[in-house]
Structures are given as structure tokens and as C-alpha cells.
Amino acid sequence: MSIGPNTLALLGKELQTEFRSRELLTTTGVFILMVLVLFSFTFDPTSSESRRFGPGLLWLAFLFASSLMLQPCFLREQTNDTLSSLRLAVSDPFSIFLAKLGANTLFLLFTELVMLPIFSVLYSVHVLPQIHYLLLVLFLGSLGISITGTALSAISAQARMRELLLPVLLLPLLTPILVASTEVTVGLLAPEPFMEWKGIGVLAIFDLVFLTAVWLFGEYLLEE
């Protein structure tokens, strides 16, 4: 079987596992909401201040949430010892990665899309006019977070202090995502919205570089 069908099959399995319990999505959503509420105490959430600080805080919330959400990714396989069976089932270990990062991207996107209207109401920013561009930056940002987060969760699953290690490894690596996504989002939510294409460029390059890196080195992350 080639990489495509393998990946789709595994992706289906990942999605099915999550939608049966929905615990990951629910907990991540609640976490983001909590962070949004707590952030409101750190500055004066008037409309102009929200437009200035809001996007950065939103992306910070997504980053923190993802560093927690991505923990179970490979930990689950380890506790149930299913990783070796997965590797036997597919010819190319990259399909395992692709499936997991695809699933993680979808989970992140789903949670972000649910949180976006809540953010819009709580911080009085208008998201609908630029929704198409917002979807683009959400997609590219979430993809970048998932690619690196999935790879690093394979490492942290086999280390001590794994709950703290994954954020410690992941967050500095995601600096370009935070910077670029925030800049683009600030532009889109400004009183006169504009599209910061340079930021999109940074996100796209980040995604491409790390997807290539995972393709080249992914199998070593799954070694026994």
C-alpha cells in the first residue's frame, strides 16, 4: 500500500478515536477559554486595546493549549504499546506521522474556530469581515504547530518530566509562528484591515521546512 491510503486510514483511526470520547477537544477548548478570561485581567480590554493585544493573546492561548493537547499524541501509543503494531502495519513510517499531524491540525483548527466567535464577543473585535484571510492564517499557524508538536511529542513521550518537557521544547521553536501569526491577525483586525502577506510567507516557509525535516527524519523518531 502506498503512503496516501495508509495515511488516510490512520487519519481516520485518529479522528474516530477522538470523536468517540471528545475529551481532548473539550478539555483543550475549556483551557483556551480559561486563558482568554484570565488574559482580560492583564490589560484594560477596551476596543482599541483589544485590537492591539488581543491577537497576540489569542495566539499565545492557542500555543499553550497545543503544547498540552499534543502530549497524548504518542504517549497514548506508548502506554498501550501500539506503536510497534502501527509500524508493522505500514510500509513508510512517515504515514504514521502524516496521519497524526493531520489529525492534530484538524483538532487544533476545530478548537480555534469554536473559540474565535467567543474571542470576538469577549474582546469586541470583528472577525467576520476578514474571515477568509483569518482562516488562512489559522490553518498555516495550526499546521506549523502540529508538525513540530507531533514530532516533539514522539520525543517527550520517552523522556522524564514529559508534561513540562514538551512545552519547553516546543514553545521556543514556535517563536516564528507566534510572531508571524500575531502580525497577520493584528493587520486583519485593525480598524482599516490589511493583509500582511510577509507573515503568511513566514508561516508557509516554516511549515515547508519542518514538514520536510519530519519527512527526512521522522522514522528515527519512531525507532524502537
Next chain:
Amino acid sequence: MKNFDSIFAAYLVGWAVYFVFYLSIGKRAAALTGEIERLKNSVGRGK
């Protein structure tokens, strides 16, 4: 010299950091060499 304290502090701190690092390597190496001797003796005795 204007701001002499700052230049002095910068060079002093910088060199101190490198020197302390160099010394710490030396100390760790000495400890490991001692341990190698100890282990070699115990392995030799065991044989």
C-alpha cells in the same frame, strides 16, 4: 575614561564566564579520571 565601570564589568564578566567554564571542565575531567582508575582496579581485581 567615560563609562569605564561598564567596559571593565563587561570584559571581567565575559572572561570570568569562559574561565569558570574551562575550570569546571577540568574539575569534572579530574573526577572522571579518578573514577576510571577506581573502576579499572575493581575490574582488574574481578578478573
Next chain:
Amino acid sequence: MSKRAILGLLTLCLVVASAYASFYVAPLERTMGPIQKIFYFHAASAWAGMTAFMVCFVANLLYVWRRQVKWDWLGVSCAEVGLVFTTVVLITGPIWAKPVWGIWWTWDWRLTSTFVMWLLYVSFLLLRTLVEEPDRRALFSALFGIFAFLDVPLVYFSIRWWRTQHPQPVVLGGTGSGLEPTMRKVFFFTVLAMHALMALLIAERYLLEKLRGGVDELKREAEAQ
């Protein structure tokens, strides 16, 4: 005298000579005065730190490809030495900034991206302490080292672009740009001296790691008996 002692002495001479050159050969900078002389030490340390991280990257790639333990030893040595040099950069930067701008830290793009790079390599070393099995530790830290190094240019460019969107007082001035010829010579001599120091420290650290490998092997032998 042993080869190591000779090299050590040579490096010390180069470093002292570069300091002398910075103070007595390089002319005084017009606007900042004497405090500008921190630049030679500060920027040369930054370059040497970057070189160490580059060598670390190559060692990481070689380890993943060849799985020879010497590449792991080289990788961790370069990461640690690179981190030491970057620490000096992060300390001397604020010491420079305080008299010039009255504040210790500013989120100037150079300092910020250096700080993030510093954090990445701190994470690299932290990861090594948290993975117990030696082969796995070597592999995982090599892979993270590769990711970290690939990230560095992205961090650099994204933060630089972000900071030019929001102009801040330029703390460190036009460093490197439009350097007067004598200043440029002194700077490159200091870069040479710092690289010599870097090479010396990496070599010593590598030998330490090699010793540690020897201890582990002997311990295994002792346990086998």
C-alpha cells in the same frame, strides 16, 4: 610542554592581544565613546557562538546518519560551548545598553532572537538530562538539535521583521555596518581570537565527554562480571 598546554597558551595570547587591540589600536567611536569597545568582545562572542551551533548541527546530522558516538560527543560539546558564548553575549549586551540607554534590557531584535536561540539550546541540554538510555538520548538530542538549528534563521528573520514593524530605539547602533578600516581589522582579529577560544573549549569538553564514555563502558564491564 604538552600539545594541549601549548594550544591553550596560544589561545590565551590571542585573546589578550585582541583585548589590547580593542582598547589601544582601535580608534575611539565618535558618538558612543569608549563604551563602544564592548562591541568587539560582544559581537565576536556572538559569531563564535553561532559557529559552535553550526558545528553542532553538522555533528547532529552525522550522528543520525552514522550513529557513531563521537558525533554525539561533538554535538553536546558544541552546544554547551555555544551556549556559554551566547550567555556572554546576553550579559555584555545589557552592560552596554545601561549607560547608553538607561535600561538593562530592550526587546531589540538582535537581543530578542539571541535570547530565543539561547532558550532553544538550553532546551537541547535539558532534553539530554531527561532521557536515560544513552543511544536514545543521543538520537533524540541530535534530532532536536537539527530542528533547533533549522528554526534559528526563521526566528532571526521573523523577529527582525516584527521589530522593524514597531521601531524601537536602536540600542546597539550600526554594529558592523560602516566600520572604519582599523575597527574592522580589530574586529576580525577579535573574531579570530574568540574562535580559537571556542575551538579550545570544544576540544576540552569533547575530551570530557570521551572520558564519560570510558566510565560508562567500564561500569558496564564491572556489572557484567
